[in-house]
Amino acid sequence: xxxxxISRSGATLGTFEExxxxxxxxxxxxxxxxxxxxxxxxxxxxxxxxxxxxxAPPPPVHPSIPEPTAPLPEMSSTAPVVVSTPMAATxxxxxxxEQLGWLNALVETVQMVLLHPEQAFAAMRREGGLVDPLLxxxxxxxxxxxxxxxxxxxxHSFGLGSRNGLGALVGMGAVSFGWLIAMPFVLVIGAFIAxxxxxxxxxxxxxxxxxxxATLRVFCF
Numbered sequence: 353x354x355x356x357x358i359s360r361s362g363a364t365l366g367t368f369e370e371x372x373x374x375x376x377x378x379x380x381x382x383x384x385x386x387x388x389x390x391x392x393x394x395x396x397x398x399x400x401x402x403x404x405x406x407x408a409p410p411p412p413v414h415p416s417i418p419e420p421t422a423p424l425p426e427m428s429s430t431a432p433v434v435v436s437t438p439m440a441a442t443x444x445x446x447x448x449x450e451q452l453g454w455l456n457a458l459v460e461t462v463q464m465v466l467l468h469p470e471q472a473f474a475a476m477r478r479e480g481g482l483v484d485p486l487l488x489x490x491x492x493x494x495x496x497x498x499x500x501x502x503x504x505x506x507x508h509s510f511g512l513g514s515r516n517g518l519g520a521l522v523g524m525g526a527v528s529f530g531w532l533i534a535m536p537f538v539l540v541i542g543a544f545i546a547x548x549x550x551x552x553x554x555x556x557x558x559x560x561x562x563x564x565x566a567t568l569r570v571f572c573f
Contacts, residue, residue: 359387359396361452361460362445362475363468373399387448396442398451443477444573447484458491465573476573478566485572486540493539497532547571 356373358365365386368376376382377399384400442448444464449457464472547568554560554567 354390357389358382358399359389359442359475360385362442362448362464363471364442364475385451387442387451389442396448442475443480444472444475446488446573447477447480458488461488461573462492472573473570476569478562478569482565482568485569486543489543489572490536490539494532494535497535501532543568543572 355367355369357367358373360383365382373382373388377384382399384398386399387396388399388402389396445452445457445460452460461472464475547564547570550571551560551564551567560567
């Protein structure tokens with residue numbers, strides 16, 4: 353019987369047999385939006401989209417247990433076994449934003465990185481291109497820059513920090529607007545430079561076990 357790796361919101365719930373998954377869908381332990389992956393699948397898909405779980409198949413007649421050719425890990429029906437490879441393939445919520453939605457994926461990724469960093473970076477994909485991590489960095493960097501800009505405008509509007517409040521406000525607005533336009537480029541260039549320095553240090557001390565792309569993704573997230 354095939355086993356299914358199940359993930360929810362970027363966190364791996366464990367590895368379960370098909371019958372256990374069907375029972376979990378009936379009892380509410382699993383939901384249709386949980387992502388599932390089994391050997392032979394190209395990518396993770398919601399359980400509701402998997403043909404094997406749309407309707408419960410009839411029980412098998414006289415099932416036969418093949419003789420294993422190699423020792424298999426023990427599977428418990430009550431305690432899921434968490435393995436590292438499917439977790440790495442799951443990706444952070446931001447890397448599954450097509451299924452979760454952009455806003456939900458962004459919020460859940462921020463929460464995972466801040467509250468559960470070990471779990472977050474274990475689930476992060478080591479490869480897959482640079483668009484996801486750089487876009488994540490740009491969005492959060494721009495949010496921070498806008499907040500800082502609005503806060504500074506508020507201080508100067510009350511004449512704080514400058515004797516000529518109106519003149520400083522106009523000048524600061526023009527400079528800050530130009531800085532906001534250049535911010536995405538600054539964030540991308542800064543991410544490459546900082547990640548490159550970190551990766552160089554890791555190489556010097558023998559800690560660079562992953563390619564540069566993995567280091568950049570960690571730094572961005």
